[in-house]
Amino acid sequence: MDVEKENFSDVMVLTLVAKDANLSRSDIFKEYVFEEIESGESNIVISFENVEYLDSSFLGALVAILKKLTPIGGKLVLVELNNDIQNLFELTRLDKIFIIRNSVDSAYIEFKK
Amino acid sequence: MNKLPITIDVEIPNDSDKIYDYTKHILDIIMEHLHLDLSYQRRIKLIIVELITNSIKHSNGLPTQIQLIIDHPQLSILKLEKGLQIEFSSPQQIPFENIEQKLHVSFSESNNHEIQPLDRYKFRFLNPIRKDELSLDRLPEHFGFYIITLASDSFIYQYDPEMKENRYIVNIKI
Numbered sequence: 001m002d003v004e005k006e007n008f009s010d011v012m013v014l015t016l017v018a019k020d021a022n023l024s025r026s027d028i029f030k031e032y033v034f035e036e037i038e039s040g041e042s043n044i045v046i047s048f049e050n051v052e053y054l055d056s057s058f059l060g061a062l063v064a065i066l067k068k069l070t071p072i073g074g075k076l077v078l079v080e081l082n083n084d085i086q087n088l089f090e091l092t093r094l095d096k097i098f099i100i101r102n103s104v105d106s107a108y109i110e111f112k113k
Numbered sequence: 114m115n116k117l118p119i120t121i122d123v124e125i126p127n128d129s130d131k132i133y134d135y136t137k138h139i140l141d142i143i144m145e146h147l148h149l150d151l152s153y154q155r156r157i158k159l160i161i162v163e164l165i166t167n168s169i170k171h172s173n174g175l176p177t178q179i180q181l182i183i184d185h186p187q188l189s190i191l192k193l194e195k196g197l198q199i200e201f202s203s204p205q206q207i208p209f210e211n212i213e214q215k216l217h218v219s220f221s222e223s224n225n226h227e228i229q230p231l232d233r234y235k236f237r238f239l240n241p242i243r244k245d246e247l248s249l250d251r252l253p254e255h256f257g258f259y260i261i262t263l264a265s266d267s268f269i270y271q272y273d274p275e276m277k278e279n280r281y282i283v284n285i286k287i
Contacts, residue, residue, distance in 0.1 A: 023166050024129040053133045053158075055166050060254035070249060087155050091263050092256060093247055 003032065011111050012036060013104055015047040021054040030061035034068060042074030045107045049080040054088060066098065075099070077107040118184035119146055125165050125177050125192075132169075136161040139179065146183045147287060156264040157190070160283050163257045164192045167281075172196060185287070187266075192281040198234075198272040199279060207272055208233035215239065221255050226262075235271040238262040 002017040002025065014033070018025060033044065046062070048054070066076050077099045081089070089095040101107045121142060126135050136158050143149070143157065161179070168177045175195045182189040198207050201218040209216075212230040219225050227239040241259045253259070261283060262268045269282040 020130050020133060022129050022132060023169060053136075053162065055132070055162050056256035056260055057166060057170075059256045059260075063249075063252050063254050067249060067252075067254075084155055084158065088159060088260070091159070092259060094252075096247055097249055097252065 003029065005036075008108070011043045011045060011108060012041045013045040013047060013107075015049060016051050019050055019052040021048065021051045021058040023055060023057040026055075026057040026061040029058070030064055033065050037065075037068055037072070037074065042069060042072055043111050044069065044074065045077045045079055045104055047080050047104060048078065048082070048085060051085065052082070054085045059088070059092070059094070062098070063094070075111060077101055077110050079104055079107050118182055121181040121183070123179045123181070125168060125179050127169060127174070129166070129169050132162055132165050135165065139181070143181060143183065143188065147188065149287065153285070153287065156285060157188070159264045160190055160261050160285075163260050164190065164281060164283070167257050168192065168194060188285045188287050190283040190285075192279075192283075194279040194281070195277060196279060197277070198274070199270060207236075208274075209236070220258070221253075225253070226258060231269065234274065235269065238268040238270070 004015040004017060006013045062078070069076050079101050080103065081100060086100070089098065089100060099110055101110065123139060126132060139161050140154060140157055149157070164179065172194050173196065177192065177194045180191040180193060182191065200206065202221060203217065203219045205216050205218055209230045212232060215227055215229050217225055217227055226241055228236040229239055230236045238258060241262055258268070265283045266286045267284045271280040271282065272278070273280065
């Protein structure tokens with residue numbers, strides 16, 4: 001899986017390495033995060049620092065992850081979205097559903113609330 | 114600006130990791146003929162990415178082509194795909210029996226599109242998201258057609274039963 005994982009206290013930060021968050025990676029990524037959730041992770045940050053574009057398949061995977069996290073009281077924060085990806089969230093109004101922050105540091109604040 | 118309309122045919126990639134570079138290439142072609150601001154460029158990129166992603170998912174290797182029709186006041190992006198017609202997981206199917214009423218159709222368990230039949234083999238996707246419907250429980254996990262509908266001014270599907278060809282027609286007012 002093209003993802004770097006770091007844990008800071010009880011927050012897991014996943015940074016996507018590939019520039020394409022697309023069809024070829026969405027199912028693998030979703031399963032990877034599901035396994036992390038099942039092994040006890042519930043505070044998750046996903047960084048799109050390296051990602052150039054995100055397609056509908058990956059968007060669906062993010063929704064599935066959020067649906068899995070929410071009932072167990074978990075939290076998902078998306079960070080470092082470029083303007084095109086931010087625009088996609090706004091267009092679909094998913095910016096009202098997801099917590100989106102500029103940086104990993106600003107994401108941490110969400111877990112202290 | 115060159116004399117309009119201009120029609121450009123382009124083949125599409127079958128490797129998902131080439132989609133974005135290809136999308137930028139198509140946008141460059143369009144920009145040779147039209148001056149578009151960033152907002153339009155973003156909409157066009159989203160539409161092309163989703164049209165191609167849909168093909169890679171569902172065309173089963175059958176021939177697919179993108180056709181650009183640059184005109185004024187409209188840019189049309191057509192995807193022509195050989196094969197069987199689109200199927201809904203909801204009861205209604207093409208050819209429609211009643212073209213007067215709007216329909217709710219699904220392409221999977223978790224999505225629900227409102228469409229307006231235009232003839233027995235043709236329909237228009239209607240704006241899919243209303244303000245009072247946005248909740249996580251009811252969110253779909255398939256967004257391709259949603260994105261195309263939201264990013265365009267009209268998104269029409271047509272099936273030609275004689276040619277066995279699916280036509281996805283996306284129009285953007287420019």
